[in-house]
Amino acid sequence: MANVMSTVLVVGASGSIGRPAVAESLGAGYETRALVRDEAQADRFPEGTRVVVGDLTDAETLRDAVRGVTGIVFTHGSHGGAQEAEAVDYGAVRNILSVLDAPARIALMTAIGVTKHTPGHDWKRRGERLVRASGLPYxxxxxxxxxxxxxxxxxxxxLQGDTRWASDPSDGVIARTQIAQVLVGSLTSDAATRKTLELVAENGPAQTDLDPLFAALRADPAGALDGVLDRDNMPLDQEPAGVVAELDAVRGRF
Ligand SMILES: NC(=O)c1ccc[n+]([C@@H]2O[C@H](COP(=O)([O-])OP(=O)(O)OC[C@H]3O[C@@H](n4cnc5c(N)ncnc54)[C@H](OP(=O)(O)O)[C@@H]3O)[C@@H](O)[C@H]2O)c1
Known part of the structure; x- marks a missing residue:
């Protein structure tokens, strides 16, 4: 049975994937909320978009944005060092989940190579772990x-297993519009539930039906912190105490 999707929040809506994700969500007929930190960004979005203002680093400012949503598409991302990655890449996921008042379907964008340790990757991966631990469909x-x-x-x-670690385009390439299509398309695909995937494009035309692609993937085991085929290279007992506490806080919230 397909998921019922009516109201979608796009996090990082002003960004290079956020904007096509807003368009994709509107095109799918969803009431679409674009979360921005600066009200002046409101005119970036097509007519019909509901612009909501909030600071990803401050949970209390995000309550109105999440109220009543049935789907959340995370497309945010920082470009700075470890501190910004913690506050934005990880913090946005933690903060949105902490104020979400009812279950919603999650689509989270991170990056190919995220399991290769860098400060930025590690915080994105911790965001992935919060989503998996939440028990929400994702x-x-x-x-x-x-x-x-x-x-x-x-x-x-x-792809699965995140084995491409060159950290250059030889790892794979993909059009921004197609990333947005896959993120928004996943929201209503039962075949996409609890799947973690690397997304690239190769020679040939785009497929029209995403379900067979999602269906061919392995689901993450229930309760797992990492993607089903990921390297086991971030042991929980070596994680910062605050991160472990935040994982505990999100478990069983929904
Ligand atoms: N470029 C690639 O090939 C590639 C590949 C895989 C993954 N990625 C990852 O994709 C992510 C997004 O990249 P992008 O090029 O789409 O970036 P972008 O266009 O700058 O979009 C980032 C979004 O995040 C928001 N954001 C950033 N810092 C914020 C903060 N401190 N508080 C609130 N919102 C904040 C931005 O809001 P504002 O508009 O208000 O700044 C914007 O909406 C990056 O983290 C990158 O690592 C990139």
Missing amino acids: TIVRPGWFDYNTPDQHRLVM
């Missing part, structure tokens, strides 16, 4: 390099 999408695809590279390929 899909985690780790895209390759944005818009490095050639004009004939649109055939979507979903």
Whole structure:
């Protein structure tokens, strides 16, 4: 049975994936909320978008944005060092989940290579772990390099295990619009539930039906912190105490 989707919140809506995700959500007929930190960004969105203002680093400012949503698409991301990654990449997920008042379907974008340790990757991966621990239905999408695809590279390929660690476009490429399609499309796909995937495109036309692609993937085991085929290289007993406490806080909230 397909999930009932009516109201979608796009986090990081002003960003390079957020904007096409808003368009995709509107196109799917959902009431679409674009979460921005600066009200002046309101005119970036198509007519019909509901712009909501909040600071991703401050949970209390996010309550109105999440009230009544049935789906959340996380497309935010920082470009700075470890502190910004903690506050924004991880903090946005923690803060949104902490004020969410009813279950919602989650689509979270992180990055290909996220399991290769860097301060930024580690905080994105901790955000993934919060989503898995929450018990909410989710899909985690780790895209390759944005818009490095050639004009004939649109055939979507979903990978698992996060084995591509070159940290350059040889890891895979993908159009921003296709990332948005997969994120929004996952919200109503039962086949996408509890799946973690790397998303790239190869030569060939885009597929019209995403379900067979999602269906071919392995689901993350219930209760697992990492993607089903991920390397086991971030042991919980070596994680910061605050991170462990925040995982405990989100478990069983829904
Ligand atoms: N480029 C690639 O090939 C690639 C591949 C895979 C993954 N990624 C990851 O994708 C993420 C997004 O990249 P992008 O190019 O789409 O970035 P972007 O266009 O700058 O979008 C980032 C979004 O996050 C929001 N944001 C950033 N810092 C914030 C803060 N302190 N408080 C509130 N909102 C904040 C931005 O809001 P404002 O508009 O208000 O700044 C914007 O909406 C990055 O973290 C990157 O690591 C990139």
